[in-house]
Amino acid sequence: MLSKNLFKSITAGAIVLGLGFSLAYAAADDQIKARQAEMKANGKAIGALVAIIKGEASYDAAVVKASLDAMATADAAAGEAKAWDASSMEGATVETWAKPEIWAEGSDIGAKYQAWVDARAALAATTDEAGFKAAFPALGAACQSCHESFRRPKG
Numbered sequence: 001m002l003s004k005n006l007f008k009s010i011t012a013g014a015i016v017l018g019l020g021f022s023l024a025y026a027a028a029d030d031q032i033k034a035r036q037a038e039m040k041a042n043g044k045a046i047g048a049l050v051a052i053i054k055g056e057a058s059y060d061a062a063v064v065k066a067s068l069d070a071m072a073t074a075d076a077a078a079g080e081a082k083a084w085d086a087s088s089m090e091g092a093t094v095e096t097w098a099k100p101e102i103w104a105e106g107s108d109i110g111a112k113y114q115a116w117v118d119a120r121a122a123l124a125a126t127t128d129e130a131g132f133k134a135a136f137p138a139l140g141a142a143c144q145s146c147h148e149s150f151r152r153p154k155g
């Protein structure tokens with residue numbers, strides 16, 4: 001799972017930085033691409049939920065489920081690709097907007113990640129529109145809170 005990889009990579013980070021950074025470098029491009037693909041999938045998936053919140057689309061439990069499934073799939077794929085390992089901090093040719101603070105000592109990236117997992121689970125447990133609308137803000141907040149701490153603005 002991603003969270004386990006994160007914790008492992010934070011401890012491994014010091015070793016990677018000290019000894020083998022150049023070895024990890026080429027693979028970092030692929031890890032960064034996988035991380036950005038995960039986040040693009042998240043952006044796409046949340047769009048359908050935002051449309052319901054805004055009243056642009058009517059509530060549909062199947063749409064909610066499909067969005068949450070897409071996030072879970074993206075999360076799992078990123079874990080497989082080691083998209084959050086410390087070796088992905090800097091690419092050779094691919095630019096990342098992830099802040100290096102993610103991998104710094106004392107980083108609460110694990111907690112921010114867990115908040116997102118929990119918000120998805122809470123939303124998945126809803127069965128009607130009122131429940132969905134009550135649970136949605138926590139998901140939006142989980143995305144935003146991680147971005148505020150750990151993503152630098154583009155451009």
Ligand code: HEC
Binds near residue numbers: 042095099144150151
């Ligand atoms: C645990 C932290 C974390 C969480 C939770 C998180 N993000 Fe991100 N997100 C990032 C980081 C870091 C980046 C920058 C990735 C990079 O450039 O390597 C990013 C980038 C993005 C991007 C830009 C992708 C691109 O390359 O164009 C989008 C869109 C995005 N996130 C959407 C979301 C949405 C929607 C959610 C919630 C459903 C979410 N994110 C949850 C950390 C997070």
